[in-house]
Amino acid sequence: MSDKPGTGTDRRDFLLKLGTGAGIAAITVQAGASMRSLVPNVSYDSPTTVKLGPTSEFPEGLKFLPDERLFVFRDGNTFHAVSAVCTHLGCTVHAEPLANPQTVDDDGAAVKLTHRFLCPCHGSRYRGDGANVSGPAPKPLAWFRLSLAPDDGQLVVDLADAVEHDFRLTVG
Template identity: 40%
Template sequence: MDGERRKILRFIGKGSVLAAFLAQIGAAGRAFFPNVLYEPPSRFKLKRPDDYPDGYTLDEAHRLYVIRQKEAFHVISAICTHLGCNVQWRDTEFDCPCHGSRFRPDGTVISGPAPRPLDWFATTVSPDGFLEVDSGKDVARDFRLVIGGKGQA
């Protein structure tokens, strides 16, 4: 009887050591898969300049407005600076439907609660002829990308 009890205790002891060893191996293996937040790239391509009509065009996928004034382009964020809602273009101004912020056509605040203007993003033409936006790089409010006769900046 005493021998049976010792076998069971020995089995439990060895099992505990094995479980602790496997837990350590699992924790060490977990280090190869870090918790990383993958964000979309800040630089991306849009359509060709000729694909945009004059005026304000919403790009829902990237949450921005492409503004074309004849041969000049600029890009304004469609994200309200208050709580991140999508602003809407209403013929003469941007409106935030969630909390009532209003912005001028250049993105400056008309009325809050938005604490700052909408962001303007750097815009270029890629070598293959598409508009290219860098949402990680702000530009001045008077920035315009002027494109010549054949879609070249």
């Protein structure tokens, strides 16, 4: 007994091909996923190390860098950097010069305070060394490591490297 066209054999062939195709597709997807797991994830986020410019462009006192949301302080040939990112919900704090600069003991380090910081969003206030003194801010402003670029001597900040308040970069 033979199948008529469009019945038994054709249907079996069709189902066989369909099953084979689905199997190949499943294996291909699985193989692709397996191969992808062998490739390391690459981060295309912006680097955390940023060149800020030659030290000659930093005046005595404070300079605000809006792109990095950073305050860079210069005291003669020493530099340190304080984050302008409020520790409450991340608004940018403003610097306000003190009428009477003072020196305070900050965990054993003498820090000259020339400014204080105010957050415009919910009113947090910080001392010039970044210590939170009032408002909802839960912790001090971060300090970040500064260094000099080996190739051109520019000031460099590492926004992923928080440092203690006794950190200073001294340039020659």
